[in-house]
Amino acid sequence: MNFSLPQPANRAHIWRALVRMLVTFIVLVAVAVRPVAAQSILRDAETEALFQDMMDPLLVAAGLQPGQVRVHLLGDRSINAFVAGSQDIYVFSGLIEAADSAEEVQGVLAHELGHVMGGHAIRVNEGAKAATGISLLSLLLGAAAVAAGAGDAGMGIMMAGQQAALGKFLAFSRVQESTADAAGAKYLSKAGISGRGSLAFFKKLQNLEFRYGVKQDDDQAYGRTHPMSGDRIQALREVYVVDPAWEKPADPAIEARFQRIKAKLSGYIADPERTLRKYPESNTSIPARYARAYAWHKSAYPEKALTEVEGLLASNPDDPYFLELEGQVLLESGRPKEAIPALRKAVTGSRSQPLIAATLGHALIATEDPANYPEAEEVLKTAVALDNQNPFAWYQLGIVYANKGDQPRAALASAERYSLEGGQASLALRNADMAMQGLPEGSPDWIRAQDISLVARAEVERERKRR
Known part of the structure; x- marks a missing residue:
């Protein structure tokens, strides 16, 4: 007795899987493109004044005017910060809790300013567009194989295509992060602010990764939106330790x-x-x-x-x-x-x-x-x-x-x-x-x-x- 499903049902099953894979990919890209969709903004006069005074030397170093980029505080205890729009930086309350010094926060702000100056919040659509192109092509090729009766081969093509598409988008994201790291280091140097805080905060992130079992080897880099913390620390240390501002005391x-x-x-x-x-x-x-x-x-x-x-x-x-x-x-x-x-x-x-x-x-x-x-x-x-x-x-x-x-x-x-x-x-x-x-x-x-x-x-x- 033959227990296999009739061919039309096989095809329906494959098409349902195809749709699920496409939806999964779109969701993953959407999450990466928009890290925070809705958070409560905390307004406090003293905090906003301090953020601006911490930000303005970095803005001048980047060739902007004081006050041209605003920093907003979000009521979320995650350790995170991001850029939205073109000139707005959002810092999570959890990041302020985790930071031990103003220099650590300024290191994060310098990095996010690198995203602003690179237009990354706008250009992220380029990465999504390229990845979607790969994804759609794999779906078409897979669908053709399914229509020809090669269901398993078609599913393999689709799955490989979705993996390649997501990988391309994540690689695009990692390049943006590395670029922002380098730009942030330059702004800190021009502003006369030591990179000690930046390194200290990256070390905190690395320790959190260790705590949660995030592997740091190259085999795990493919599925990450950011470069490995160890690599970032090593690259930045080489820049910071030779900078004239490295030994400069923090602003009391x-x-x-x-x-x-x-x-x-x-x-x-x-x-x-x-x-x-x-x-x-x-x-x-x-x-x-x-x-x-x-x-x-x-x-x-x-x-x-x-x-x-x-x-x-x-x-x-x-x-x-x-x-x-x-x-x-x-x-x-x-x-x-x-x-x-x-x-x-x-x-x-x-x-x-x-x-x-x-x-x-x-x-x-x-x-x-x-x-x-x-x-x-x-x-x-x-x-x-x-x-x-x-x-x-x-x-x-x-x-x-x-x-x-x-x-x-x-x-x-x-x-x-x-x-x-x-x-x-x-x-x-x-x-x-x-x-x-x-x-x-x-x-x-x-x-x-x-x-x-x-x-x-x-x-x-x-x-x-x-x-």
């Missing part, structure tokens, strides 16, 4: 600020018990007080948090970030009126830093005192003028306009807010159209509402077609 001011924001981040994202074990009360340093203040605040012990803040302010009464923290604790503990003096001083001391100004605007509104609304409107309009990418500031400004009875501008503020929040295109469209109905046609606000409406409408249409 940058290092002190880094230890502050690292402790602050730990207090914000880590479990409070873990933070308090890491930073016991016997440790009265600024980073330790910073971390404990956030841990106590998260644990709903505002008085203990404020005690730590008092210790911070005793060391520098005019530090805008200490004052911001005091205002934040008071505001989020239901004491907005008490928060206002510290936040006003913080705004002045930070030269109207928009994130701090938005918090002051929130405190003024939270008092529910109409006498505070004019000041709230002023500081919030300043905040969105300096940083229009803050949906919370737009939300607060919308409250002010609504309380004034200015519904068109309240709708416009809501449209701005929803346009910045992912997946809210329909709400952005609705509010933008509402704003246009009440605003003078052709005015700057009307034109802005029209812009939001056009973009949101296109996004709504795309979503409808996808469904």
Whole structure:
């Protein structure tokens, strides 16, 4: 008795396998092309200011202007960083936790700047296109073999083609990484920053690979998106140790600020018990007080948090970030009126830093005192003028306009807010159209509402077609 399936079923089985292989390849390439599709961005005035001060010497070394590339912090405890778009660098919170020094982070930023200057975020499509060409060709050849009755041979051709396609894409990725390593080393050298931190961080990555059993031999290199860590360390060491900046001491001011924001981040994202074990009360340093203040605040012990803040302010009464923290604790503990003096001083001391100004605007509104609304409107309009990418500031400004009875501008503020929040295109469209109905046609606000409406409408249409 013959237990083999009839030929049509054999062919159907092969075609199903073909489709599965193609889908698998597309998914693998998509993951490599877009390392992070959606992560929460953490906004903090002090952290963003430090990132920019760490980044600017590297930008100048690369022939760019200070501030031309922005660094964003993502709330993800993975040890990672990547470039998205053309001039935006994203650093994971886990990388800041893992780094022991500012120089280590600057080494990572220099590497990512190498990707920016090489246009790698855009050129990655070249690698995907070449790999897809190989993949499709193998599918066609395999399909021809299947149609001719050589099912096993056809499947072999397809599988070999998919493997070759993925290998070509990964090889393209490894070349980009090596190029970024070399460019990053050059930028560090021109900026007068030692490569010690860069090597130290690569060593951390290598130790993690050892811990998770990732082999370092050449036989394993084929399936990697990055060159082997050992090879990268060896190549970079040869460049760094002969560089004039190799023995240069780290910038003590940058290092002190880094230890502050690292402790602050730990207090914000880590479990409070873990933070308090890491930073016991016997440790009265600024980073330790910073971390404990956030841990106590998260644990709903505002008085203990404020005690730590008092210790911070005793060391520098005019530090805008200490004052911001005091205002934040008071505001989020239901004491907005008490928060206002510290936040006003913080705004002045930070030269109207928009994130701090938005918090002051929130405190003024939270008092529910109409006498505070004019000041709230002023500081919030300043905040969105300096940083229009803050949906919370737009939300607060919308409250002010609504309380004034200015519904068109309240709708416009809501449209701005929803346009910045992912997946809210329909709400952005609705509010933008509402704003246009009440605003003078052709005015700057009307034109802005029209812009939001056009973009949101296109996004709504795309979503409808996808469904």
